[in-house]
Amino acid sequence: xxxxxxxxxxxxxxxxxxxxxxxxxxxxxxxxxxxxxxxxxxxxxxxxxxxxxxxxxxxxxxxxxxxxxxxxxxxxxxxxxxxxxxxxxxxxxxxxxxxxxxxxxxxxxxxxxxxxxxxxxxxxxxxxxxxxxxxxxxxxxxxxxxxxxxxxxxxxxxxxxxxxxxxxxxxxxxxxxxxxxxxxxxxxxxxxxxxxxxxxxxxxxxxxxxxxxxxxxxxxxxxxxxxxxxxxxxxxxxxxxxxxxxxxxxxxxxxxxxxxxxxxxxxxxxxxxxxxxxxxxxxxxxxxxxxxxxxxxxxxxxxxxxxxxxxxxxxxxxxxxxxxxxxxxxxxxxxxxxxxxxxxxxxxxxxxxxxxxxxxxxxxxxxxxxxxxxxxxxxxxxxxxxxxxxxxxxxxxxxxxxxxxxxxxxxxxxxxxxxxxxxxxxxxxxxxxxxxxxxxxxxxxxxxxxxxxxxxxxxxxxxxxxxxxxxxxxxxxxxxxxxxxxxxxxxxxxxxxxxxxxxxxxxxxxxxxxxxxxxxxxxxxxxxxxxxxxxxxxxxxxxxxxxxxxxxxxxxxxxxxxxxxxxxxxxxxxxxxxxxxxxxxxxxxxxxxxxxxxxxxxxxxxxxxxxxxxxxxxxxxxxxxxxxxxxxxxxxxxxxxxxxxxxxxxxxxxxxxxxxxxxxxxxxxxxxxxxxxxxxxxxxxxxxxxxxxxxxxxxxxxxxxxxxxxxxxxxx
Amino acid sequence: xxxxxxxxxxxxxxxxxxxxxxxxxxxxxxxxxxxxxxxxxxxxxxxxxxxxxxxxxxxxxxxxxxxxxxxxxxxxxxxxxxxxxxxxxxxxxxxxxxxxxxxxxxxxxxxxxxxxxxxxxxxxxxxxxxxxxxxxxxxxxxxxxxxxxxxxxxxxxxxxxxxxxxxxxxxxxxxxxxxxxxxxxxxxxxxxxxxxxxxxxxxxxxxxx
Numbered sequence: 001x002x003x004x005x006x007x008x009x010x011x012x013x014x015x016x017x018x019x020x021x022x023x024x025x026x027x028x029x030x031x032x033x034x035x036x037x038x039x040x041x042x043x044x045x046x047x048x049x050x051x052x053x054x055x056x057x058x059x060x061x062x063x064x065x066x067x068x069x070x071x072x073x074x075x076x077x078x079x080x081x082x083x084x085x086x087x088x089x090x091x092x093x094x095x096x097x098x099x100x101x102x103x104x105x106x107x108x109x110x111x112x113x114x115x116x117x118x119x120x121x122x123x124x125x126x127x128x129x130x131x132x133x134x135x136x137x138x139x140x141x142x143x144x145x146x147x148x149x150x151x152x153x154x155x156x157x158x159x160x161x162x163x164x165x166x167x168x169x170x171x172x173x174x175x176x177x178x179x180x181x182x183x184x185x186x187x188x189x190x191x192x193x194x195x196x197x198x199x200x201x202x203x204x205x206x207x208x209x210x211x212x213x214x215x216x217x218x219x220x221x222x223x224x225x226x227x228x229x230x231x232x233x234x235x236x237x238x239x240x241x242x243x244x245x246x247x248x249x250x251x252x253x254x255x256x257x258x259x260x261x262x263x264x265x266x267x268x269x270x271x272x273x274x275x276x277x278x279x280x281x282x283x284x285x286x287x288x289x290x291x292x293x294x295x296x297x298x299x300x301x302x303x304x305x306x307x308x309x310x311x312x313x314x315x316x317x318x319x320x321x322x323x324x325x326x327x328x329x330x331x332x333x334x335x336x337x338x339x340x341x342x343x344x345x346x347x348x349x350x351x352x353x354x355x356x357x358x359x360x361x362x363x364x365x366x367x368x369x370x371x372x373x374x375x376x377x378x379x380x381x382x383x384x385x386x387x388x389x390x391x392x393x394x395x396x397x398x399x400x401x402x403x404x405x406x407x408x409x410x411x412x413x414x415x416x417x418x419x420x421x422x423x424x425x426x427x428x429x430x431x432x433x434x435x436x437x438x439x440x441x442x443x444x445x446x447x448x449x450x451x452x453x454x455x456x457x458x459x460x461x462x463x464x465x466x467x468x469x470x471x472x473x474x475x476x477x478x479x480x481x482x483x484x485x486x487x488x489x490x491x492x493x494x495x496x497x498x499x500x501x502x503x504x505x506x507x508x509x510x511x512x513x514x515x516x517x518x519x520x521x522x523x524x525x526x527x528x529x530x531x532x533x534x535x536x537x538x539x540x541x542x543x544x545x546x547x548x549x550x551x552x553x554x555x556x557x558x559x560x561x562x563x564x565x566x567x568x569x570x571x572x573x574x575x576x577x578x579x580x581x582x583x584x585x586x587x588x589x590x591x592x593x594x595x596x597x598x599x600x601x602x603x604x605x606x607x608x609x610x611x612x613x614x615x616x617x618x619x620x621x622x623x624x625x626x627x628x629x630x631x632x633x634x635x636x637x638x639x640x641x642x643x644x645x646x647x648x649x650x651x652x653x654x655x656x657x658x659x660x661x662x663x664x665x666x667x668x669x670x671x672x673x674x675x676x677x678x679x680x681x682x683x684x685x686x687x688x689x690x691x692x693x694x695x696x697x698x699x700x701x702x703x704x705x706x707x708x709x710x711x712x713x714x715x716x
Numbered sequence: 717x718x719x720x721x722x723x724x725x726x727x728x729x730x731x732x733x734x735x736x737x738x739x740x741x742x743x744x745x746x747x748x749x750x751x752x753x754x755x756x757x758x759x760x761x762x763x764x765x766x767x768x769x770x771x772x773x774x775x776x777x778x779x780x781x782x783x784x785x786x787x788x789x790x791x792x793x794x795x796x797x798x799x800x801x802x803x804x805x806x807x808x809x810x811x812x813x814x815x816x817x818x819x820x821x822x823x824x825x826x827x828x829x830x831x832x833x834x835x836x837x838x839x840x841x842x843x844x845x846x847x848x849x850x851x852x853x854x855x856x857x858x859x860x861x862x863x864x865x866x867x868x869x870x871x872x873x874x875x876x877x878x879x880x881x882x883x884x885x886x887x888x889x890x891x892x893x894x895x896x897x898x899x900x901x902x903x904x905x906x907x908x909x910x911x912x913x914x915x916x917x918x919x920x921x922x923x924x925x
Contacts, residue, residue: 030905079887137911138902156902164903174771184900184908185767191912192856193775196821212884222898222913225855229848230821247881251873265730266838266873266895269913272880275888278848280818286888 001148002336002347002359007655010333010358015658017329023158027327028666030157032641034321037263038372050256055376057249058312062302068210068243069293075213079275081289089119089350092294096121096202096235097128099290103233105130105200111217111224112136113204114152114315115237115294117337118350121202133194135223137187141167150331152317152339153261158330191223199281201227201234205273206257206314207250208242208293214274215291216250218258218267225271232282235290240298241311253314260374261316297349307349310382312375313342319369319379324645325362328662334362341369341379348386353393360387362656364649364663365521366614388523396524403519404527410513410534414457417486421453433695447661448692451487458489462508465496472505473594477544479535479583481554482514483684491684494711495550495586501714502594504548511538515554518650520561529565533572536562541578546593550586550707552683553650556619559583585616587682587706591625601633601713608634608709609676609701611667611690612643613683626682626706633713639674641667646681648689664693671701682706723836723869724921730839734896735909736917744797744830747863747920751788751828752804754859754918765823766858766915783822789813789857790828791849801828817852827857827914831864833879837872840895841919844883851890860897860914865924 004010017023042050061068073083086092092115100108108130110116122132122143134143138155142148144167149155156164165178168186176186203224205215215236217224228234244250258264279287301307320326320340335343336355344363348356360383369379391400406413433449458480476499484492492508499506516531535558539547549555559580566576590596608630616622623643630636647653647663667690671679679690679701691703728738741747768780788805790798791814798814805812813820829850833842841862845851854860870876873893883889898913909915 026904033905075887079889135912136902137900141902154902154905157905159903161903172771172773172776174773176771180903180906181908182770183903184911186770186772188911189765189767189770189772189776189780192821192823193773193779196779197775209884212881213887214884214889220899221902221911222855223911225851225892226912229851229855230818246877247884248874248877251877254873262901264734266840266893268734268894268896268899270840270893272884272889272891272893274884274890277851277888277890278846280848 002333003355004358007358007361011656011658013333014329014656017333018658018662020330022160023330024328026157027330031321031327034263038260038318041259041263041265051374051376053252054256054314054374055312057244057252058375059309061244061249062241062308062311064245065240065243065299065302068245069240072208072210072213072243072293075210076275076291077213079213080286081213081275081291084290084292086292086294086296089294089296092119092237092292092296093121093124095292096237097125097130099233099235100125100128100130100200103200103288105233107131107194107198107200108133109194109198109201109227109231110134110139111201111203111219111227112139113202113237114338115204115239116202117149118296119237119294121237133191133198135191135194135227136219137184137221140187140191144171148332148337150339151320152315158332195226195230198231199233201231203227203234203236205236205238205242207244207253208238208291209244209247209250211246212274214247214272217271217273218254218269220268222269225269228271228273229277229279230281232279233288233290235292237292237294239294239296241313243293256374257314257316260318260372301349306385307382309377310342310345310349312377314375316374318372318374322368322372324366324368324647324663325364325659328659335359341383342377345379345382345386348390353390356386357390357394360390362659364645364647364652366645366649367618368614368645371618384520384523388525391523400522400524403522404524407514407516407519408527408530410511413513417453417457417482421455424452433692447657447664447696448689449695450692451688453486454489456489458485458492459508459510461489461493465493466508467496467500467506469500469503469505473503474505474545475543476504476506477539477547478506478508479512479515479539479547479549479554479558480508481549481551481684483688484550488684488687488705491550491687491705491707494705494707495548497711498590498596498707498714499548499594501600502590502596504594507544509538513538515557517553517557517561520557521651532562532565532576536566536572536575536579539579541575541582544582546589547579547583548586548589549583550682550705551685552585552613552616552619553685555583555585556615560619585620585622585682587626587629588622590710591629598632600715601710602715603632604634604713606634606678607637607676608678608680609637609639609671609674610642611646611671611679611681611686613681613686614645616682617643629706629710630680633709634678637674637676639676640670646686646689648685650685653689660689664689668693668697668699672699676701678709679703680706680709720866723871724866724923726836727834727839727864727869728921730837731896731919732839734839736839736896736919738919738921741920741922744863744922745800747861747922748797748801748804750920751826751861752808754861755786755788755808755810755826766910779822783820786810787813787820787824788826788828789817789820789824789853791815791817791853792829792847815849817849817856820852821856824853824857826859826861827853828861829854831862831868833876834864834869835873835876835893836869838895840873840893842876843892843894845890845892846888851892854892854894855913857914859916859918860894861918861920863920863922865922867924
């Protein structure tokens with residue numbers, strides 16, 4: 001549970017998590033194993049179709065939330081249950097406590113419910129004098145430790161068998177063996193005794209089917225079955241977002257949920273409960289059954305045109321499983337109650353701005369969560385949107401607002417970059433890196449060498465550089481982006497050389513500025529819109545056949561974000577879409593449009609690893625062209641986890657340098673293990689991170705932009 | 717191969733993939749014999765319930781004391797089949813239980829039930845569990861054994877949707893999908909069977925008419 005008061009405090013908590021060796025190893029193994037088992041579980045299935053079906057069904061249900069609630073209540077009550085609507089977390093907790101009071105309950109059993117975690121139900125019931133026992137093994141363990149979960153599906157993933165053995169020794173007052181199988185059996189016996197005693201069960205549910213008033217509960221352990229069977233009273237606590245119209249909708253979601261969560265085709269148990277079941281312990285042999293549907297902001301989110309999609313979430317936990325930041329710091333630091341990407345969003349709505357404001361900044365925007373989400377939620381976008389809202393509510397931080405102002409004025413921005421070049425001279429020591437970083441800066445950023453601003457920006461070189469191409473195949477506007485223009489102009493020079501050799505007529509429109517991604521990441525939406533307008537005007541889609549970009553992040557922002565940013569501007573929406581349609585990344589353009597092939601290049605036979613930039617492979621779905629090009633100009637040496645983020649994330653790496661450094665270290669180790677003498681990527685931001693890291697390591701591996709390698713190996 | 721056989725094969729493969737033991741029988745009686753054989757051969761009918769040999773707290777150990785006899789529970793069987801199983805149990809000195817399952821929360825050795833449906837795609841069995849006795853027999857048994865008539869297998873869960881809707885509408889209702897044994901990976905992500913429910917699931921596929 002993340003509760004830091006400010007970013008500084010949050011960062012020191014992160015550092016602490018990063019130094020937890022067991023956690024790091026557990027998370028690493030999990031991240032790798034998860035991908036394999038998920039792939040296996042979906043083998044032969046059309047995942048996109050499953051995602052689409054779930055998203056459509058959930059959207060439909062969310063739009064009809066009020067109506068479904070009324071139907072569910074009517075059906076469930078006709079079957080003999082009592083249905084309650086709780087507006088707030090406090091109301092829900094008090095409902096459970098009063099049900100317990102009226103029924104003379106002393107001991108409560110719980111099977112896992114994220115909704116009850118959300119309301120902190122256990123605290124409330126314990127304060128009311130009730131004994132509460134969690135029965136899911138992981139929840140039982142963390143309850144003994146007085147902690148919250150670190151994963152929605154595997155709540156105790158941060159703990160070792162030894163820690164569990166110690167906890168169980170406390171419970172049994174006997175020494176415990178640390179063998180996992182034995183520990184599980186001890187829990188079986190200890191909890192069986194609890195099952196035998198409790199008068200009330202509390203559980204969550206995965207689906208509340210309105211057409212029949214049925215609750216569906218998925219578990220592997222079978223604890224929910226015992227919890228819902230043995231005690232004489234049962235309370236389901238369910239979010240309004242779990243309402244679903246039909247049995248078919250629930251079955252559709254069940255095709256995706258367990259596969260995406262744990263790589264299982266289905267959980268060991270799916271219980272479908274309609275009305276109070278037979279219960280020998282209850283008066284009259286019929287259980288007292290209550291169903292509390294929790295609002296706690298859900299009905300308001302349902303009406304929000306953007307955030308409604310957050311209610312599609314089926315709580316599979318996959319967005320955490322693939323998140324490179326979660327992998328480094330674990331769930332206690334990557335969520336409040338809800339964990340992972342969806343946690344960054346829901347925390348704001350369910351637990352408030354204070355709990356969300358630091359957390360929400362800890363997104364590296366790599367898009368891995370969006371790519372794995374079984375409900376197709378655009379998680380990175382919602383995270384950015386939450387951050388923007390928090391800033392609108394609390395006031396924009398000075399650095400963010402300043403950057404926004406500067407970027408809105410291109411000549412001011414470029415003027416500052418030129419000035420920075422003069423200021424840096426004393427610290428470069430004649431190298432292309434900043435050598436003597438000021439102390440306050442050096443401490444956190446020492447993990448990589450930072451590049452110096454180039455002597456001459458690309459835009460100043462352009463007039464002398466512009467190639468003449470006779471009978472061109474296509475007319476191209478080059479979008480360089482800030483990093484290529486001012487830090488690595490040699491990459492843009494190389495791009496121009498390759499493009500010309502391939503037969504493209506290249507222009508470099510001088511009115512172009514920063515793409516605007518950094519300010520959008522900082523929640524400065526207005527500035528992001530303003531620079532988009534500048535760029536669309538500078539690179540007029542009516543003039544050029546293609547807008548080619550050698551920066552994966554810029555390219556995906558130009559292509560995916562511009563139409564969205566300008567959608568509500570009737571004068572620009574169409575132009576923004578035409579602009580976006582013409583944007584293409586450098587590798588795809590060279591390979592697929594210009595059709596350059598092995599005949600176009602010499603092969604220098606250098607062992608070459610590839611880093612697949614997040615915004616290229618997931619942002620634009622481009623995976624083949626760069627790898628094919630590498631194999632044409634050198635020897636492609638596949639490395640592990642090529643498509644996992646390098647840790648740069650633009651402003652992320654300066655905001656959370658300690659996390660960035662660890663993500664980078666993993667990446668570089670994989671490259672070294674691949675035996676590569678050269679590491680190639682197609683994003684100058686990634687080059688900055690990777691090259692800086694290699695330089696610090698003193699490793700011999702050179703880091704190049706793909707255009708540089710291609711330009712050097714051009715034939716003729 | 718008939719489509720019925722193809723479904724049975726798919727069901728078998730998927731159930732085995734989640735560590736269920738699947739065998740074919742030519743009659744329900746053969747399944748009963750196999751259960752009793754299981755009781756003997758694999759010494760499944762132990763005096764102690766799983767975990768009772770480990771260091772436990774007072775409450776948990778006391779509950780273990782409640783299980784002092786070999787027990788086979790089979791609530792919900794048709795009369796003639798129940799009679800046959802009762803006789804087999806009596807011959808082997810095993811207690812046969814068809815009701816009062818709450819007395820056996822500590823555990824029974826084998827719970828035997830007949831599946832109402834089975835789903836080939838996931839190796840799942842479907843039990844109408846309105847009866848608390850039947851529900852508990854599938855939960856507190858160390859080994860859950862189930863008879864699946866091949867004619868009751870459907871290709872996917874979705875094929876059952878209309879039937880499920882009808883079942884749920886005759887409320888109250890408790891329907892259970894069971895796929896493999898009870899499992900957890902909550903300690904160090906190590907897959908462990910039998911955390912709360914059965915440690916083993918044995919399925920007898922009966923090629924009925």
